[in-house]
Amino acid sequence: MDPVATPYFFYGLSAVAVLSAVGVIMRRNPVHSAIALIFTLLSLAGLYLMLYAPFVAGVQIILYVGGIVVLFLFVIMLINIERMQREYQFNKQWLVGLLAAAALGALFVAVYVKGQSIFPQHAVRFPEQLNTQQVGKMLYVDYLLPFEIASLLLLVAIVGAVVMAKKRI
Amino acid sequence: MADFSNYLNSNLTPGQAGAHLWVVIYILIIFAAVSLAVIAMNWLERKILAHMQVRLGPMRVGPHGLLQPIADALKLLIKEDIIPENADKLVFWMAPLVVVITAFTTYIVIPFGPTHAVTDMNIGILFMLGVASLGTLGIIMAGWASNSHYPLLGSLRSSAQMVSYEVAMGMAAVSAILMTSLRGTGVYGIGSPTADAIGTLSMIEIVRAQMNQHVWFVFKFFPLGLAAFGIFAIAMVAETNRAPFDLPEAESELTAGFHTEYSGFRWSLFFLAEYAAMIAVSSIAVTLWLGGWLRPFPHWLSGDAWDTAFSIFPAFTFFVLAGMALRTTVRMPKHPYFKIQKAGLGVFGLLLGGIGLVLLVPPVRDRVQDIYWFAIKVAAFMYLYIWYRGTFPRYRFDQLMRLGWKFMIPTGIGVLIATALVGVL
Amino acid sequence: MADILKSEQSPSSVEHIEAEKGVDQPFLDATELILNMGPQHPSTHGVLRVILKLDGEKVLNTECVIGYLHRGVEKIAEHRTYAMFNPYVDRMDYVAAVSNGLGYCEAVEKLLNVEAPPRAQWVRTILTELNRIASHQLWLGTHALDIGAITPLFYTFRDREEILKIFEKYCGARLTTHAFRIGGCLYETYDGFEQDVKKFCDFVTPKVDEYETLLTTNRIWLERTKGVGVLKAEDCIDLGVTGPVLRASGVKWDLRKAQPYAAYKNFEFDIPTGQNGDTYDRYLVRVAEMRQALRIIRQAVDSIPEGPIMGKVPKVMKPPVGEIYHSIEAPKGELGYFIVSDGSTQPYRVRVRPPSFVNLQALSKMVEGALVADVVAVIGTLDIVLGEVDR
Known part of the structure; x- marks a missing residue:
């Protein structure tokens, strides 16, 4: 089937993503930030759908929104919000922040300028039905070793977090 | 307009056919039907639970309390809407909406029949699990925004519970998805060994796979399918916060848990969402393991005669219900006080009978029977939910976590690996 | 906060x-x-x-x-005659009003040095044991409800209703019965009292098994109650805990056997005890007590002696100067009355030793390091009635 009203959806979703991303860093209340993050992630999932990557979109929802943000909220809820709002946080390092932002912006511009020749104009159209199989084949056949290394890395991180958080195991 | 009528002849879901008007119509029908089901469920739960507990349940509003859910809904709508002074107003306002929207969004991909779904997503089951897991966000938001201790504890419990049981649920679902791509019959030789093995996440294709393999996945690779189904059936109760896993709203510990501070319409949204979510997860279980819309024994008892026989079931069910209503009408006390109730119940019985008659008309009969078999299976799960509630005490938080992490998830992984092994060997 | x-x-x-x-x-x-x-x-x-x-x-x-339900019952006693104060004691442990009345009446009788006639003793025993069953039934229902099992409540209330019907037929009241008077009972038993009580015993015996089928072997019930709120025998004695809570910790102490009152010395019955002192044992002890109570009632109904039901007491009660402490085994533990008489028609001072109040002390010890859900379970298993705690 043909996609419906693609440009509108694209701009709408992008606007939501950007606005809520701004919300994530602008809100003083961490719970509001986390909720804004949910909207960013959901609109990203929508963008993935438009790129004919439904599997990635589904995983985005199930893992990031359903799992990770829930854990974020879980932790944030326990923090004393009033004390949090009074604290003056990273704002003093605005010079570093500015530099980092400028570098990132430059990177984006460079990719935009140079990328037009490097990347094809249109995304390669996989048959929609086979998307999941394609992802599976990539992960478990073509790039099995990097995939396993990445999961090992995650495991190390989890063990480290547990050791740090819990004094007595 | 041609689109509109052409769709009826195509054997596709409206989403696949690209018939946008029909998509809207389907969504409206599903919304209305789910709301109606929640209302019916409300009445049935009270009645069934009451009869389990040697009491009558609602008897006053309408004959046998049939109008009680409507009276309750009205009461909730006109109740004062309270937002606590120190609540986070925005989040407090958003929470019930998030819960309701996520609960209803899952219905987009539920196949009530081969063509009776809004659309057939190729990541259907993934979408369902993902969106169903979003409901917990609303609960967390509600608990936090209330700025009160009981809701906070309730939402902490809820988030921990959902995150842990989602893993077990996912494991069980994956083993069912795996079965769509595996030939073979297992030790007990159930099903057809030569069927196509497709491998799919689409809800409709999963049911078709069960059709082609001549087996409901609950019976495939005999103990394995059943084990995965069992894990899912337990995890889905925990996922919907129902007894015996109703810790987020444990009324004897946390008064009302995460919705302690909610009242009136907002509270009723939580109620609606809870029941809608129950029906939704039961639909997943029915689709994955119990053959979705398939009627019993579509291969063994095949042929036109059997098809016709089974397609009479919906009408027959309505006739039985109508008979029950009319029998009660006749048995009502002959006192002027009961005149209106008697008339009401009689009309209700006739209405049910009328629906039964409509269901006998051949074109309607053929289109409706898929929905009927699906609904019957879901209804069995709903009855189980009520039964659990009437029978079990509540788990404690640490016991719930232990059950989830130390029993359900290892068993889920084990079943998944065993399924893969049996399928490959 | x-x-x-x-x-x-x-x-x-x-x-x-x-x-x-x-x-x-x-x-x-x-x-x-x-x-x-x-x-x-x-x-x-x-x-x-x-x-x-x-x-x-x-x-x-x-x-x-505590204290939200304080009505100053003990103070009120100082301004009422001995007979006038009798109905007030029913309002303390309103779940087991008959036991309260029995304790008070026997205490005043001891002070007056009179004794109720045997027939009254028998009727008192029957009613008190019926009340023990009613109290335990209410406890079982609400305790199970606290732990999340909603169904036992309706089963126990259905059966408790039969007991209340017998009370109503006997003295006209269901809950705060005021069934006994100083020196005996006011009312003669109604026609068919024995049959009613026997019929009730036959009716409720299978029902107690029915409660057990719902809970005793229920996995979740076991997990929720075993090892929860453990109270060792020494702790019980240190804290003054009595009743089923004490017996569940393995101490075989029951005032009905230790200092028999009313007609208890005439009947055979066992004192059920537990070993672990956890919530599950307390549950088993109380269920066993229901069965023992039925055993006592059966024996008592078969052997009610003939004779007057009201003893001879003076119209104006003026006990001699002195003091008395008399305690009975109420469903919740030792219920004691300490009465000081100055020789007038009104007591100089009345002090009640309520079992719930004393047992409640154990709460903090029992829930140390437990979870919120356990607090609810432990409050339930202590079987407190706030009317009695606050008085």
């Missing part, structure tokens, strides 16, 4: 609850949560208020605040 609690006029303040040494340090230095459970809470059995200091769900410290 602490300010909110402090601003209320209460005998406790949050500073008192300091995390004891030896309890685990809070996770990730998160601040402790102070949860104010009650006085309006579905499972604090009335108006008990428990201030819980929590680390997540774990209880670091508890403090009970």
